[in-house]
Amino acid sequence: MAAAMTEKISFFDELELVGHAPDGVEGVAMIKQENPDLVLMDIQMPHMDGIDATLQVKSFAPHVKVIITTVMDDNEHIFHAIKAGADGYLLKDADPGMLRDAVLEVMEGGAPMSPNVARKALTLLRTGAEPERHSSDRDLLSSRETEILKELSKGSVYTEVAESLFIAPSTVRKHVENIYKKLQVHSKIEAIDLARRKGLF
Known part of the structure; x- marks a missing residue:
């Protein structure tokens, strides 16, 4: 993910990459050290997944915006990512322009989501049902x-x-x-x- 995200971010001068980490544990440590404005967080990572990492980041740095960027679009991951405090949820097939728009939107207080994710999030909100645990x-x-x-x-x-x-x-x-x-x-x-x-x- 890091290489793909780095390439997408490189298209835009207004976005500055301050670092990337190979797993959730190192990612959380880097966020504590660098105090970035925003984090692009994968879900599937070794040692600590992106949902748990988001929960930790929000516990010590609630001002840091977190956008989940993943291939996972099932109800369970969407629900728990939002519950953990994620500010946005994009699928990895988002093009550079969509990623840039999402970053700008979340920094202005929005909650960007890929269309399919947004539909599922609304359904979860309407039904009020928590996805069954594995x-x-x-x-x-x-x-x-x-x-x-x-x-x-x-x-x-x-x-x-x-x-x-x-x-x-x-x-x-x-x-x-x-x-x-x-x-x-x-x-x-x-x-x-x-x-x-x-x-x-």
């Missing part, structure tokens, strides 16, 4: 890990979680480490937010 999401955490995360979401500390579930604090800590690895997050707040967004509890 089984991979439902099975992401074990029942014990889900219990622990629920307790943490209530504001409980490790010792309180341990007492509530009749396990040792060290066991709670180990489960939390596994939760972080499975969800690819680095803090309790991120884990809780992501688990809620995925409908894990």
